[in-house]
Amino acid sequence: MPNTFTNNTPPAGRAGGLPPFDFSSRAWRDISIAGKEHIPVGYTYFGQLIGHDLGNSTPLANAPFARETGDDHDYGGDDWTRIRHNLIENPLTLETIYGPGPMMLPHLYDPNTFLFRVKPGAIISQPYREPGPQGRNIQSVRALYDGRNRDTTILHRLTVIWMKFHNKVALEIEPALGGGGTFDKVTKLAAYAQARSHVLSIWHKLIQTEFLDIFCDPDVMAMTPQQMAPFAVVDEATLLHGVFRTFHALPRSEYRFTQRHRSLREFLLGRPDNDEKVSSSWKLDWRLFFHDLANGVPADGTKTGLCASCSPDLMARGAPVLDLDVITAQTTDPLTLASPDMVALIAQLPAPWAAQLAPDTLAQRLSAAIGQPVATEALGNCPLFFVLMLEAQFHGRDGRFGPLGSILLRRAIETAMSRTVFRAPDPGLPNLSKPGSMLALISTTPI
Amino acid sequence: MVKNYIIVGRRLDDDDIKYLHGAGTENETVDMNAEKDGVAGIPLTVEFIGRTMVELSEGERLQEGTPEYDRMAGLLKHAMTVRPPTGHDPSDPELDRIWEKTTIVIDYDERVSEEGQTDTNVRKLVVPVKETLAFRADEIAAMDNTPGFEPPLSYELDRRLMKAHFGSLFHDILDDARDSNDAPLSDDVKQALGKLIDERLGSMEDLANSADPAKQNMYAILNSPVSAFHRAVGIYITEMCN
Numbered sequence: 266m267p268n269t270f271t272n273n274t275p276p277a278g279r280a281g282g283l284p285p286f287d288f289s290s291r292a293w294r295d296i297s298i299a300g301k302e303h304i305p306v307g308y309t310y311f312g313q314l315i316g317h318d319l320g321n322s323t324p325l326a327n328a329p330f331a332r333e334t335g336d337d338h339d340y341g342g343d344d345w346t347r348i349r350h351n352l353i354e355n356p357l358t359l360e361t362i363y364g365p366g367p368m369m370l371p372h373l374y375d376p377n378t379f380l381f382r383v384k385p386g387a388i389i390s391q392p393y394r395e396p397g398p399q400g401r402n403i404q405s406v407r408a409l410y411d412g413r414n415r416d417t418t419i420l421h422r423l424t425v426i427w428m429k430f431h432n433k434v435a436l437e438i439e440p441a442l443g444g445g446g447t448f449d450k451v452t453k454l455a456a457y458a459q460a461r462s463h464v465l466s467i468w469h470k471l472i473q474t475e476f477l478d479i480f481c482d483p484d485v486m487a488m489t490p491q492q493m494a495p496f497a498v499v500d501e502a503t504l505l506h507g508v509f510r511t512f513h514a515l516p517r518s519e520y521r522f523t524q525r526h527r528s529l530r531e532f533l534l535g536r537p538d539n540d541e542k543v544s545s546s547w548k549l550d551w552r553l554f555f556h557d558l559a560n561g562v563p564a565d566g567t568k569t570g571l572c573a574s575c576s577p578d579l580m581a582r583g584a585p586v587l588d589l590d591v592i593t594a595q596t597t598d599p600l601t602l603a604s605p606d607m608v609a610l611i612a613q614l615p616a617p618w619a620a621q622l623a624p625d626t627l628a629q630r631l632s633a634a635i636g637q638p639v640a641t642e643a644l645g646n647c648p649l650f651f652v653l654m655l656e657a658q659f660h661g662r663d664g665r666f667g668p669l670g671s672i673l674l675r676r677a678i679e680t681a682m683s684r685t686v687f688r689a690p691d692p693g694l695p696n697l698s699k700p701g702s703m704l705a706l707i708s709t710t711p712i
Numbered sequence: 713m714v715k716n717y718i719i720v721g722r723r724l725d726d727d728d729i730k731y732l733h734g735a736g737t738e739n740e741t742v743d744m745n746a747e748k749d750g751v752a753g754i755p756l757t758v759e760f761i762g763r764t765m766v767e768l769s770e771g772e773r774l775q776e777g778t779p780e781y782d783r784m785a786g787l788l789k790h791a792m793t794v795r796p797p798t799g800h801d802p803s804d805p806e807l808d809r810i811w812e813k814t815t816i817v818i819d820y821d822e823r824v825s826e827e828g829q830t831d832t833n834v835r836k837l838v839v840p841v842k843e844t845l846a847f848r849a850d851e852i853a854a855m856d857n858t859p860g861f862e863p864p865l866s867y868e869l870d871r872r873l874m875k876a877h878f879g880s881l882f883h884d885i886l887d888d889a890r891d892s893n894d895a896p897l898s899d900d901v902k903q904a905l906g907k908l909i910d911e912r913l914g915s916m917e918d919l920a921n922s923a924d925p926a927k928q929n930m931y932a933i934l935n936s937p938v939s940a941f942h943r944a945v946g947i948y949i950t951e952m953c954n
Contacts, residue, residue, distance in 0.1 A: 385713050386800045523727055524744065526924045530911060543868060546795070548727040548802045583908060712713070712804050 286635040288654070289585035294574040298514075301570030301657075303664040307554025308479055309515040309569060310420045311703055314427075315472060316509045317361040317413050319681065320501050321352040322597060328352065349597060351501055357472075357681040359465050362427050364410035367457055373408050379453040380435055381428040382408040386712050389421045389545045390428075418532040418544040419554075427464070429710040434697055435460035441695050462688040463697050467706065469682045475558065475702055477675055480571070482662060485671035496672055497610050498680045499600060507599035507649030508673050510590045511666070514571050514654055518578045521566045523548045529578045551707045558702035570664020571657035594648035602627075602652050603645030611669065618668040621660060627652070630659055714796050714806050716847045719814055721758035721950035722793045724926045724933070725868050727802065730756045730790045742790050746925035755929055756791035758946030764788065765945055773820050781818065789816045792950065797847070840953035848954055865951060868914070869930055869943070875913040876934055882909060 287293050325340060325348045340348075353360050367374035375382050384391055390407040409415065414424040439456045478486060499508065519526050525547070532544040553566025579586045600607045602624055611619050620626060624645045632639040644652060656667030666674060690697075700706035722729055731753025734740045746753060754760060764784065768774070774781040792814070794807040822834040848864075855861040875882075886902045897905075910917075919931040933939045 384799070386796070386804055388801045389799045391799060525727055525926060526922070528918065540798075542798045543725075545799055546726075546802055550803075580911065712801050712806075 286637065288573060288587055288651075289575050289577050289579075291577045294576060297572040297574040297658060298570065301572045301661070301664045302568035304479055304515070304568060304570050305554055305556060305564035306515070306517055306520055306567045306569050307419070307551065307564070307703065308476065309512065310417065310423055311471075311476055311555075312480070312509075312512045312515070313416070313420050314361065314414070314423055315357070315476065315678070316505065316512065317411055318353065318359060318468075319356045319509070319678075320505050321411070321413070322349040322501060322505055323352055324348070324596075325350050349502055355685075356501075357469070357678070358685055358687070359427070359461070359468055361411040361414060362424060362431075363461060366461075367454070370410065372406070373410055374457075379457045380432045383425060383428050383432060387425065389418070389425055389541060390415075392540070412537055415534055415537070415541075417529075417534060418541050418547075419549070421534075421541065421545075422549065426707055426710050427468075430467075430698070430700075430706055431460055431464050433710060434463050437695060437697050438463075441693060458688060459691060459694065463690065465685070465687055467700060469685070470701075471703055471706070472678060472682065475556075477678065480665055481671035481675050482665055482668055485668055485675060493672070493676055493679070495613055496676050497606060498676055499673055502597040503599035503649065504673075504677045505599075506590070506594050506597045507601075508653065508670065508677065510594070510648070510650035511571060511653040511657065511670060513575050513579060513586050513590060513650070514573070514657070515569045516576050516579045517567055517569050518576045519567070521553050523550045523553075529576060530580075533578075533580070535581070551704055555702070555704040555707070557704050559705050568664070571654065571661055571666055571670070572664075573651075573654040573658040590650065591648055594650070599649055601646050601649055603642075607649075610672075614668060614672070621667075622652075622656065622669055627655060627659075631655060714800055714804055714810075716843070717794050717796050717807070717810065718844050718951075718953045719792055719794050719811075720954055721761045721946050722756065722791055723867055723869070724755065724757050724759070724930050726757075726793060728793070729926060732756055732760075732787060732790075742787070752925075755926070756787065757929075757943075758791070758950060759933065759939055759943040760946065761788060761791050761950055762942035762945030762947070765949055766942065768818070768820075774818060776818075785816045785818055788818070789814065791946075792816065838952065844953040865947060865954065867947075869933060872914050872916075872919070872930070872934060873940060875909075876916070882906070 328350045330350055364370050364373060367376070367379040373382060374380065382391065390409045392407050407415070409421075409424065415421045435456045438459045439452065442452050442455055442459075516529055518530075519528050527544070527547060532541075532547075534541065550566070552562075553564055556562070556564050575585065575587050577585065581589050602608075602611075602622070611622050613619075614622070621630075624641045628639040628641045628644050631644070644655075653666065653670040653673075656669055657665070660667035661670075665671065698709050700709050728744060730742050730744055731746055731748075732740070732742055733745075733748040733751070733753045735754060741748070742756065743753075746755075764787070768784070774784060789811075792811070794810045794814070796802065796804065796807060819836055821836055822832075824832040852861075852864060886897060886905055889897050891897060916931070916934065919927045919934070922928065922931075933943060
């Protein structure tokens with residue numbers, strides 16, 4: 266079947282052999298991802314962890330909160346359920362891993378060591394077993410702060426690797442802090458704080474040097490801070506439900522784990538009480554999932570890329586995940602292409618980039634590609650992630666976002682990182698582990 | 713560091729399956745390639761163990777110390793794996809070291825039948841290593857004493873075998889089901905429910921179309937009662953410690 270839908274290829278109509286236009290159909294998926302498979306699949310889950318660290322938005326009506334000084338808004342109005350509260354209070358501080366820390370989470374941290382409760386040799390967090398209805402073991406109560414980090418076995422394993430890395434750094438720091446006795450709370454807490462700051466600095470470094478570089482257009486990454494500064498930082502709802510949903514294009518139906526291939530369906534945890542007995546017993550060679558940047562060795566496994574489709578195997582609650590994304594995009598009210606703020610932002614883009622995002626241009630391009638009419642208004646008002654998927658499809662290089670997606674992502678993430686205040690390393694600390702890539706970090710965490 | 717491991721027959725969906733090439737010839741080899749010179753190797757799994765047990769039970773007793781015994785014990789060892797508890801890193805190199813230091817012993821039950829006499833039997837029951845059964849018993853004891861728990865020794869392939877076995881039953885249920893207006897379910901709904909069942913229990917198509925040799929072998933077992941029997945023998949004979 267000729268591929269008429271990828272970057273820089275002249276589009277043809279249905280006469281060119283395209284399947285019916287459906288972002289989640291297998292036939293459409295095969296067409297749209299062809300030529301986009303450049304990004305090692307591990308970065309899918311790196312991105313998911315970043316998404317979880319940026320936010321978990323919930324309607325205000327669902328979360329009691331304290332008014333800030335001067336806030337006299339009438340929260341009893343009709344918009345009560347539309348205004349969102351971010352359950353992640355400190356975006357990009359690894360709150361998704363640490364939560365509020367060892368003083369408040371005895372299930373997550375050993376109260377005697379203030380280290381994460383990760384068993385030696387473990388690759389996933391330990392379940393607290395409790396009989397559930399019909400003999401099902403309740404597996405959801407685990408030594409994890411953010412239950413979303415069990416969405417897939419791969420994400421769960423990555424989460425535990427960050428927890429192990431923290432424990433490793435804390436143990437590197439502890440001797441330098443002195444202290445006495447088998448349990449010195451002050452020392453342990455200081456080691457926790459120092460270690461968390463160090464781990465966070467590594468997290469930011471990897472996001473900046475590895476993640477953004479892989480997903481953002483090289484021309485956008487080459488822009489100076491001064492060139493980036495005029496672009497508005499999108500609000501939380503737009504970032505989570507408009508930009509990050511684009512990453513749902515990334516999961517593949519099948520992954521190479523070692524010499525074996527494993528299907529997405531088999532490691533997707535659809536429910537919080539699903540167990541991972543089978544998928545956590547699989548060997549996983551991380552060199553297939555991430556580039557070995559230190560040694561200049563590219564990842565050799567399954568690849569993926571941003572495009573205008575989603576794996577038909579990426580299901581949530583029995584429906585294609587994009588169906589749910591559309592619903593949340595309606596309830597959370599993120600910006601769309603036609604929103605005045607977005608129109609203003611696009612107007613600041615270099616002219617060729619802005620021109621290709623004009624709704625009528627995009628509609629014509631899509632219409633030609635799918636062989637059926639597309640209303641300009643439909644594109645202007647549809648969820649932003651659809652537009653970013655289309656932009657990635659038509660204008661993204663090597664599986665990356667197109668220019669708009671790249672700018673929105675880079676700007677939001679760099680801004681969130683720049684807002685983070687954390688403790689500088691105390692003088693006198695030993696040389697701490699400083700992995701320069703995700704793969705190096707994985708390699709430094711002990712069995 | 714790893715504790716509570718068990719040494720059991722490899723399953724088809726395990727990693728690192730080894731394959732036997734040129735069985736019984738001078739060029740017999742075992743490696744991790746599914747094919748050699750274009751010929752598919754024999755996967756050394758519980759099915760191989762079960763088939764071997766069936767064959768051994770039909771032949772003369774292999775005497776310990778003979779080349780035949782050593783060859784067979786060696787092949788059976790390749791079909792065994794060291795399995796850590798759930799959540800332990802399956803790539804832990806200690807598991808390989810434990811496997812290396814494992815010895816497989818083949819023993820035989822005995823039956824003496826003489827004309828006009830009652831048979832004399834020696835039936836050997838092997839008691840697993842201390843704590844291995846207790847570990848699993850603790851896990852299982854955490855489940856409720858009500859129907860619906862996950863049956864012990866039920867694996868991916870068992871679920872698919874049972875699904876195939878109940879295939880016509882599922883079909884009949886969907887055909888007989890009525891909605892709240894007592895109308896039959898529409899074809900669309902039936903199709904959607906069928907798809908959901910496939911998603912939860914695994915579809916035959918996925919196995920048949922997979923490029924993964926292990927999945928093709930699973931598909932072969934789903935089509936062969938004898939292979940399924942060998943697999944069952946292999947599981948029950950090697951997994952008593954589980």
